[in-house]
Amino acid sequence: MDFSSRPATAADAQAIYELIAAAEQEWHGQVEVIPDQVAADLVRPELDPERDTLVVHAGNGDLAAWAWVHLGKHAQVNVVPSYRAAGIGTMLIGWVEERAREVGSDWVAQIVDDADKAGTGLLQSRGHDVLATNWLLERPIDGQRSLEPVAGLRLGSYDATRTEEVYELVEDAFSEFQPRRKSFAEFAGxxxxxxxxxxxxxTLAYIGDDVVGAVISLDLPDSDEGYVERLAVRADHRNQGIARAMLDETCAVFHRLGRRSCILWTHSGTGALAMYERLGMHVRRSTTVYRIHLWSG
Structure with missing residues (x-):
């Protein structure tokens, strides 16, 4: 079958989302990708859609696959299940690596669902090594809250006037394991x-008037789950029960909205898995971050 490729545009976001959702449905029996995730990725600052994205169409017009590379370091490749044996994944991974070299990167990494045996095998065959593990955690919501008060702590729903402070807090926390600090524009987007x-x-957590913790949640339309996109506590206020208090508050709101569970992703670099398990969460599934070091010659 003949295939054609071109850069992605904003008009492709829904079709790409449906591509990713189809793979999740096949592997896990449910869809967990956020509907606006692709749209958010396509407008990241410093992403040049003309050079950093690619969509592949089959001769019949079907979207067969897509890929993107951000700053030559982070990439994603997704192929429609029915087109996986056509060599598209190999072509796109080669394109990712070449694009990373073009911008002067000495490595590039991408996330692969652990249920994607073909994708995992392909990356391993090309010399990609395991960099990290991501876990999707879930916590049933029963409306109950922790009985452990935190001295001086005040919780409140999100306050847009504190967004700059939340940005600094979250990026400070995540920069402990991420290789690059996001700009405010990228964080907000x-x-x-x-x-x-x-x-x-x-949920925001305050000690006095200082923001010392934040939970940023997203909506999952047509789902009975609540999704936590970011959870962070300021370094000098950790191990005091603030994360538990914020998660309890967020889950309580989701409970009032009729959600039965709360889900979030955590990264092995954070060392937070054990903490989340103590907060009543357990692993639903996992993905692996694979990285390859690039050489020009």
Missing amino acids: LTVERSTFRPDAS
Whole structure:
């Protein structure tokens, strides 16, 4: 079958979302990708859609696959299940690596669902090594809250006037394991400016007037689950029960909205898995971050 490729545009976001959703449905029996995730990725600052994205169409017009590379470091490749044996994945991974070299990167990494055996095998065959693991965690919501008060702590729903402080807090926390600090514009585009942002289900924690913790939640339309996009506590206030208090508050809001569980992703670099398990969460599934070091010759 003949295939054609071109850069992605904003008009492709829904079709790409449906591509990713189809794979999740096949592997896990349910869809967990956020509907506006692709749209948010396509407008990241410093992403040049003309050079950093690619969509592949089959001869019949079907979207068969897509890929993107951000700053030559982070990439994603997704292929429609019915087109996986056509060599498209190999072509796109080669394109990703070449694009990373073009911008002078010495490595590029991408996330692969652990249920995607073909994708995992392909990356391993090309010399990609395991960099990290991501876990999707879930916590049943029963409306109950922790009985452990935190001295001096005040919780409130999201306050847009504190967004700059939330940005600094979250990026400070995540920069401990991420290789690059996001700009404010990128942070906002991936969180509070998304169409799925739920300020009513997002929680800020205060000691006095200082923001010392934040939960940023997103909406999952047609789902009975609440989604936490970011959870962070300021370094000098950790191990005091603030994360538990914020998660309890967020889950309570989701409970009032009729959600039966709360889900979030955590990264092995954070060392937070054990903490989340103590907060009543357990692993539903996992993905692996694979990285390859690039050489020009």
